[in-house]
Every structure is written in C-alpha cells, then in structure tokens.
Amino acid sequence: MKNKFLALCAVAASALSPVTFSNAQSNNVYTVKANEVKATVQPTMWGLFFEDINMGADGGIYAELVKNRSFEFDTPMMGWKEQKKEGATGKALVHNREAINPANRRYIRVESKPGDGYGLTNEGFRGMGIKKGEQYNFSVLARQQQGNNVALTVELVNPDGKVIGTTTVTPEGQQWKEYKASFTATETEPKAKLNIWPKGEGTVDLDMISLFPQHTWKERPNGLRADMVQLLADMKPGFLRFPGGCIVEGRTLDERFQWKKTIGPVEDRELIVNRWNTEFNHRLTPDYFQSFGLGFFEYFQLSEDIGAEPLPILNCGMACQFNTGELVPMDQLDPFIQDALDLIEFANGSVETTWGKKRADMGHPEPFNMKYLGVGNEQWGEQYIERYKAFEKALTEKYPDIKLITTTGPFPDGEEFEYLNTTLRSMKDARVDIIDEHYYRAPEWFRENATRYDNYDRNGPKIFAGEYASQTVAIASPDNKNTWNGAMSEAAFMTGLERNADVVVMASYAPLFAHAEAWQWTPDMIWVDNLRSYGTPNYQVQKIFSTNKGTHVVPVLLNNEAVTGQNGTFASATIDKNTNELILKVVNTSDKDLASEFVVDGVKKLNKKGTVTVLRSDNLNQENSFANPNAVSPTQKQVQVKDKKVKLNMQPYSVNVVRVKMS
Structure with a gap:
C-alpha cells in the first residue's frame, strides 16, 4: 500500500458506468479440456496482505482496548x-x-x-x-x-x-x-x-x-479479535504477507518497521508513530501510533493459526520514495542485511541458535518454517537494484532455499515499472525468484487486463500480485467504495491470474482491514467497528476463489480461444486432484442472462450432480454494510450435468463457481 495519491489521484476510474455488452448471446458452448494440464496451482495462489493502515492493528485486530497504555505517544496524555x-x-x-x-x-x-x-x-x-x-x-x-x-x-x-x-x-x-x-x-x-x-x-x-x-482468537491472553481472525481463517489463505506496505519503509528511516523491536515482552517493545497518521489531509489521524503488541512473533503465529505461509517484508535501506526517499549508504547497509539473516534464524532456527532461542522463549520452540522473504516494499530505481543485489548475495550464501521477493514499484506500467521489470529479468549476477507487482486501477482496467500474463516469459521470475483493488472513483480518493462492480471486475482479472498459474504464484487484495471511524484509505476488504466486522463484496470474491482453488489449471475455451471477455465473460478452470473435481470459474460482466453449456473433454464421465456457487447483484453500486453485511454473498444450488456437459444459466453481473466430480 503506497501513498500513491501524490502521483495518481488525477487518474479517474470511470467505474460507475454500466458494464453492458449488447451483442451478448445465449447458448454459448464452451469446451473444457480436463486432461490437458497447463500449470500447477501453487498452494500460495490466493493469500492475504496485512498492513497497519486504517487502524488495522491497534484499534483493530489487536484486541487491546486502552489507547496510549504506556504514555509513549508524542503527546504523553493523548487518549x-x-x-x-x-x-x-x-x-x-x-x-x-x-x-x-x-x-x-x-x-x-x-x-x-x-x-x-x-x-x-x-x-x-x-x-x-x-x-x-x-x-x-x-x-x-x-x-x-x-x-x-x-x-x-x-x-x-x-x-x-x-x-x-x-x-x-x-x-x-x-x-x-x-x-x-x-x-x-x-x-x-x-x-x-x-x-x-x-x-x-x-x-x-x-x-x-x-x-x-x-x-480472543484461540482464547490467547492479550490476543487478537476473534471475529476478525475468523474472517481470515474462513478464506483458507495460502499466505500472509506482513507487516506491509509502506509501514516497512517509514516516512523516514527512523520511522521504518524494525522487527527486532516488536518481539519479547510487550512493555519492552518500542512504540513509534504510524506513518499513516498525517499522510492524508482528508483523513488526518494524529492519534495513530504502533504499540507493536502485534509484532513479528504474533504475525508468524497468526500465519500458522490460519494455515498460511508466513511472508515477511523487510526494509532494504530505503525510506518511502513518495515521502523523504532517505537512503542508507551502501557501506552502511550491513545492519539491515543482518536483520534479514537474523529474521530467518528467528523463524526457522533451532532453540540452540541466538534468535531461535528468543522464539522459543516466547512460547514456540518449533520453527515456523518460513520459505519466503521480501526485500523492500515498493521501491524503484537504480538505488533499489544495488541494495537488492547486496541482500541477495548475503541471503543466498547462507539461506539459498529461501525464495526472495523483489518489487517493480507502485505502478503496473510506466517508467519505474519498465526499468525494474527489464533489469530484474535480465540480471545475471543475482537471482530473482518472485517479482511483486501492484495495481490500484479502475474496474475497467481489471477487465481489460485479464490477459496481462498470457505472454509473460514462462521461464522467467514468477509473479506475486501483491496489492490490487479496484478504485471506483479515482486512485486514493476517499470516495472510493467497495462496490459489486469493483469486486466483479477483480474476479474477471483473477481468472487471468489463475489461467497463468505457471507464472503467477501469489496474489492478494489490499488493504485488508479498515475501521469505520478511523480509516485513511478506501476501498478495503474487511470493515470493522468496535464490536462488528463484515466482508465486502471484494472479500466474497477473494474467498470464493481461495476456497475453490484446485491443484492444476486446464483450458476452458470459447471458439477455441481462452475466455477473456467474449460476450462479457471471463473464465478459468482447474481440476482438484485431491478430490477428483472439476472447478469452473466464470464471470458474466454483461447485463444479459447467458444460457451456457460447458462440454468437458478428457474424462470418462461426470457425476450427475454438481454445484454452482454464485455471487451477484443487479446493482453494480451495491455494497455490503454493518446493517446489511450479506447484501452480496454466495448462494449455492445444484447444476445440471448430463453426458459430460454442464448446463449453466449465468445471470447478469455474476461470478459463478461450478464444482463437479469426475471419473
């Protein structure tokens, strides 16, 4: 999550106009080639991005009720x-x-x-x-x-x-x-x-x-809000990225996130200002600080609780380039690199190691089995490249099995993106495992870019779609809403991510949480107040994809082409080899009912009974709310299956997930 409004708030989303396709046809016949596996879906495919913005931690998921409990705010008696x-x-x-x-x-x-x-x-x-x-x-x-x-x-x-x-x-x-x-x-x-x-x-x-x-969650003393964690657990996420986001960078290097200061007894964790407290003139929040009661140990523990791979991101010696852009000189970068090495030991080391013992002393003698580490958040330019290379060299020498995640900056295109994307892909003197790309764009951008990864190098670095969300008014506008149009458009884009699972190995919506009375950025996936929480239509889309992941991608075609917007439809298909099911995800962005038939090749037969789970609304501006948290929520019914054909009537503005047993 980045202070992108400084460069982008002039970009309008044009998102509230109707999504219509006058040439939409009935009786569309799609072909699913269930025996032609195109890619393996990684267990990490759909995950979570957490950042302490919108009072997501203190005042949010961290269940402490007292503000400024140790009088450490800049104004000691604030609160x-x-x-x-x-x-x-x-x-x-x-x-x-x-x-x-x-x-x-x-x-x-x-x-x-x-x-x-x-x-x-x-x-x-x-x-x-x-x-x-x-x-x-x-x-x-x-x-x-x-x-x-x-x-x-x-x-x-x-x-x-x-x-x-x-x-x-x-x-x-x-x-x-x-x-x-x-x-x-x-x-x-x-x-x-x-x-x-x-x-x-x-x-x-x-x-x-x-x-x-x-x-609290799992009844842990001084722990996390159970209702908020439950919403995360219900998604069955493949990973949890933490602690951000721009929190990692800080407005200055003094305000950066330093993981070592967030572990141990809570009274010894050094509070700092939250960089979002005065970032937005439209939502000044001068009482926003980080107590770090939710620290790196708790992030790892939360990941374990919800079955997600832990994915920490560390500062690479650069403050936020939208703010001060402070740099650590290259000859003074060693402490930052040592923090990364020590973090891996904290997460994975035995109790005989220095940092493994600290983890054990906090109550977790077994390692957390961390496999991924991000170097920097949304940095760009030559300064990032030279710092990444220094990190990569040291990390590869000691921990070659840890997958390293780099960044292409805050934008999905443009000068900064092109420089990093080209440079990272052509580097011979440093390994690049996974590249993090971010997209905060209008809903129509997501529909238009469902083919974004169709022509990416299959042998190059993998992609982490680390932050994305439809901006329904303008980028970083306080008037953005979590509308069905935005969520449906994200679903269309996500079918393209899934079709290209040999390139895209991780994806996460951002930001995750927002407090109804203390937010800075919209839209957000889950909204809370002091007693309640609910998932937005965007949450429902993320959940329906994550809980219907499958293990292997197979083609779903219309007129022998991938389904990337023809007649307003977008589609992907997977098989789940664990349950021997075919899983179809089809998004109808048109205003028409589409009577469709899916002919499944490469199987002996299909079970006569299948299910379809549907998310939809006739109103593209529909939101969920505290008063009506289920305005857009899934419904499930049986789907007609006969002679290896699945008949499906797709309603207007709908996301449809079909599951049927194969044999």
Whole structure:
C-alpha cells in the first residue's frame, strides 16, 4: 500500500458506468479440456496482505482496548483525561526515564488524597467495544511509595457515565510489578470508556494500563479479535504477507518497521508513530501510533493459526520514495542485511541458535518454517537494484532455499515499472525468484487486463500480485467504495491470474482491514467497528476463489480461444486432484442472462450432480454494510450435468463457481 495519491489521484476510474455488452448471446458452448494440464496451482495462489493502515492493528485486530497504555505517544496524555469532581485535590504527572528504559520511557505518577473525586479516563480507540456478559481482564504495572496504601477502582462506563463493569486492584511495594483483575460487563456498549479512581492517600506510579476481552482468537491472553481472525481463517489463505506496505519503509528511516523491536515482552517493545497518521489531509489521524503488541512473533503465529505461509517484508535501506526517499549508504547497509539473516534464524532456527532461542522463549520452540522473504516494499530505481543485489548475495550464501521477493514499484506500467521489470529479468549476477507487482486501477482496467500474463516469459521470475483493488472513483480518493462492480471486475482479472498459474504464484487484495471511524484509505476488504466486522463484496470474491482453488489449471475455451471477455465473460478452470473435481470459474460482466453449456473433454464421465456457487447483484453500486453485511454473498444450488456437459444459466453481473466430480 503506497501513498500513491501524490502521483495518481488525477487518474479517474470511470467505474460507475454500466458494464453492458449488447451483442451478448445465449447458448454459448464452451469446451473444457480436463486432461490437458497447463500449470500447477501453487498452494500460495490466493493469500492475504496485512498492513497497519486504517487502524488495522491497534484499534483493530489487536484486541487491546486502552489507547496510549504506556504514555509513549508524542503527546504523553493523548487518549487520557483527568477527572476532577468538585473539591478533588489529586493530580498526575508524567515522568520520563529514558536514560534507564529507552524502549518504555514514560509512566504516570498519581497523587491521591483522602476522599473521592479524582481519577483518569481513557477514551479507547474511538471508544471501547464492550459486550454484555463477557469477561474483561485489566492489568497494570504499578508501584507505591513507602508507607502508601492507594487502591485503584477500575470502571467501565457508558457515554452517560453509568458503570457497566468494575473491579479493584491494590498495588503493593516499591518495585514495579504487574497487577491483574477481571470483571464481567453488565451491558453491551460500543462507546465505553475506562475510569481509574485512586482511593486513599499517597502516591502510586502506573504504566502499561491495559484492558482486554477474555474472549480472543484461540482464547490467547492479550490476543487478537476473534471475529476478525475468523474472517481470515474462513478464506483458507495460502499466505500472509506482513507487516506491509509502506509501514516497512517509514516516512523516514527512523520511522521504518524494525522487527527486532516488536518481539519479547510487550512493555519492552518500542512504540513509534504510524506513518499513516498525517499522510492524508482528508483523513488526518494524529492519534495513530504502533504499540507493536502485534509484532513479528504474533504475525508468524497468526500465519500458522490460519494455515498460511508466513511472508515477511523487510526494509532494504530505503525510506518511502513518495515521502523523504532517505537512503542508507551502501557501506552502511550491513545492519539491515543482518536483520534479514537474523529474521530467518528467528523463524526457522533451532532453540540452540541466538534468535531461535528468543522464539522459543516466547512460547514456540518449533520453527515456523518460513520459505519466503521480501526485500523492500515498493521501491524503484537504480538505488533499489544495488541494495537488492547486496541482500541477495548475503541471503543466498547462507539461506539459498529461501525464495526472495523483489518489487517493480507502485505502478503496473510506466517508467519505474519498465526499468525494474527489464533489469530484474535480465540480471545475471543475482537471482530473482518472485517479482511483486501492484495495481490500484479502475474496474475497467481489471477487465481489460485479464490477459496481462498470457505472454509473460514462462521461464522467467514468477509473479506475486501483491496489492490490487479496484478504485471506483479515482486512485486514493476517499470516495472510493467497495462496490459489486469493483469486486466483479477483480474476479474477471483473477481468472487471468489463475489461467497463468505457471507464472503467477501469489496474489492478494489490499488493504485488508479498515475501521469505520478511523480509516485513511478506501476501498478495503474487511470493515470493522468496535464490536462488528463484515466482508465486502471484494472479500466474497477473494474467498470464493481461495476456497475453490484446485491443484492444476486446464483450458476452458470459447471458439477455441481462452475466455477473456467474449460476450462479457471471463473464465478459468482447474481440476482438484485431491478430490477428483472439476472447478469452473466464470464471470458474466454483461447485463444479459447467458444460457451456457460447458462440454468437458478428457474424462470418462461426470457425476450427475454438481454445484454452482454464485455471487451477484443487479446493482453494480451495491455494497455490503454493518446493517446489511450479506447484501452480496454466495448462494449455492445444484447444476445440471448430463453426458459430460454442464448446463449453466449465468445471470447478469455474476461470478459463478461450478464444482463437479469426475471419473
């Protein structure tokens, strides 16, 4: 995901005009050559791209409810407010101990007086989403001055100030110690706040003030939002790319993502600003930081949980070229390369290695079996090439089996793309395994480019379609929507990716998540608020392709040609050798009903019963929403099969996936 609007927001999408084909015909006869395998579909074919944009991590999938829990934001009290009832005399001061603990510099010292009325309130991430009957776990690092005896009353309150959950903790002693307490919420509230009321006379120091729901993904303490992870798991993704995106680069090199600072105890993970906080004037988000509670260990763990190959991307010594374009001099690049070598050891090394032991100490002695590593995000130019070569040399010498992913920059064409694409493909002094291409374009671009990879070199580097999404108004416009027209057009393009599975080995929509009240970029695959989440029509397309992948590509033809837009239809076909099924994906982008017949050659017979799963809407501007999350969602019915022929009536504006057993 890139700050592409600086160069591209003048590019209009022209996407809301009807997609019609007046010459659409009925009784189209397609031929499927089920015994002519053209390519193997990689298990990684359809996957996920995660970046902490649109409050995807803090305030999103990372279930922490307290914003600025350790007072490390640039404005230390951001998210916090002192509460003083009439006559209250307490006070709070932020202390900075950078010389002692630079990763967690600040804590707050609260002076409490006898009586009630002084306290602190945390607003959460656009409020705190609280569910009735659910348990919530409060924790705090605290210490007291000698002889003091200050208790802390902890409350969840709704916007009217009504208490909907409460507990008490009493810190003891002059050494920092973690204190925990749990309570059950009495009401459901999307906009709750957290109050902390000191009781008694004395001084208490507080840090890492935290509140998590008990119910997280796999019930891990202080873990991830279960509903959001479930949407990912339901897709059965082949890989998870993390942590981005422009997060990898940073606006400056000081703000880049450094994986080593995101592992170990959460209180020792050094918070930094999120580069998206003031990137877009239309969506300034000055309270957007990265706590790294979701760090590299958690990314690897999430990948394992959902059955996806982990695909980390690392900084290559270049900051975002749309911002500062800062460079690390070539003679100072070694620490960046060492970070890459150490990451592979962290992911795959034995517990006897330095970084493998750190992984084991975090609770995962077995290796994560990482197979892929990206060098840089969306860099371009000669500076990227020389840095990639330095990385490749060191990585190949020590870890030759790790597949390396390079980039052709932020655009699918143009000067930057042509230079990188030509240079990477012609290099003799460095290996190039997989090239990452990105496309943020209008819906019609996706339909027009379904043949993009038909003539790519079959013996050259493989392709990772790493970021793509239909821009329904203009690139990076805040008015882009997750419409059915955009999703259907992406489906048409994806049939071209699948037909060329001997070239394209990975693909992922981007961005993944967006918070309804804290987004910076649209469109996005999954939308959330503090309590709910839903998949867009684009999500439904990604899911239907990923869960109907198949193992081998076979031809599906119309008049002896690949189906790439004739009569408004786009198609691909695979067989699944594990289940002995034929899987057809056919997209009808026309406004006509298309009565079609698929003649399957190369099989003895087909099962008389098959299924067709359909995604469609008569309204090209249809979106899903919190109020109607299933406006565009799959329906399934039986399909007619007779004499090795599949009869299918494709409705207008529809994505159709047929599965039928072969013998």
